[in-house]
Amino acid sequence: MKIIVAISGASAASLGLKAYGLIPENHQKYLVVSESAKIVLRQEEGFQNRDISAPIASGSFGAEAMLIAPCSMNTLAKIACGIADNLITRSAAVMIKERRKLAIAPRETPFDPIALENMLKLSRLGANIAPPVLGYYADRRTIDDLERFIIGRWFDLLGIENNLYRRWNGEQKV
Ligand SMILES: Cc1cc2nc3c(=O)[nH]c(=O)nc-3n(C[C@H](O)[C@H](O)[C@H](O)COP(=O)(O)O)c2cc1C
Secondary structure: OEEEEEEOOOOOHHHHHHHHHHOOOOOEEEEEEOHHHHHHHOOOOOEEOOOOOOHHHOHHHOOOEEEEEEEOHHHHHHHHHOOOOOHHHHHHHHHHHOOOEEEEEEOOOOOOHHHHHHHHHHHHOOOEEOOOOOOOOOOOOOHHHHHHHHHHHHHHHHOOOOOOOOOOOOOOOO
């Protein structure tokens, strides 16, 4: 599967990078990092966000899944309004128009009504709104455990096989 991971300028940019690193090698993966995310992350890798002509900007490229993690309120608002002014927002617009898998992990707290309306709109358009919410049940001992749980749930939404967390079977103790 061709999978895009996009990191916008919200806290937890390192979580998006970790998710990218955990995608199994049998997939083709592509990373886009917004300029603001680089400030948060201080790293440079993958496609340039201003490179609107990169292959993933086109529906014909055939990306099957896209994860935006974390998704800033800025990028969320642009996608919800159909603005496609950089590679992340354009790729997200492509996923929506082609009706492909799109998981968005908005990162802000608290969410204001504008962000909530944008999430509702995108959810109704078929995107999965999956903020990085911690799950405290079942064997979560370390930060790494908690992060793997979140990333595993994102991968589930995108159809990426994984064993990143122990699945609930109704018998584990909290
Ligand atoms: C250290 C730092 C942390 C930030 N955290 C968030 C955040 O958690 N959520 C958010 O929506 N914006 C956050 N911002 C603000 C965004 O980076 C800013 O709105 C930026 O314009 C987003 O651009 P982008 O959507 O192109 O990445 C943060 C900025 C900085 C410098």
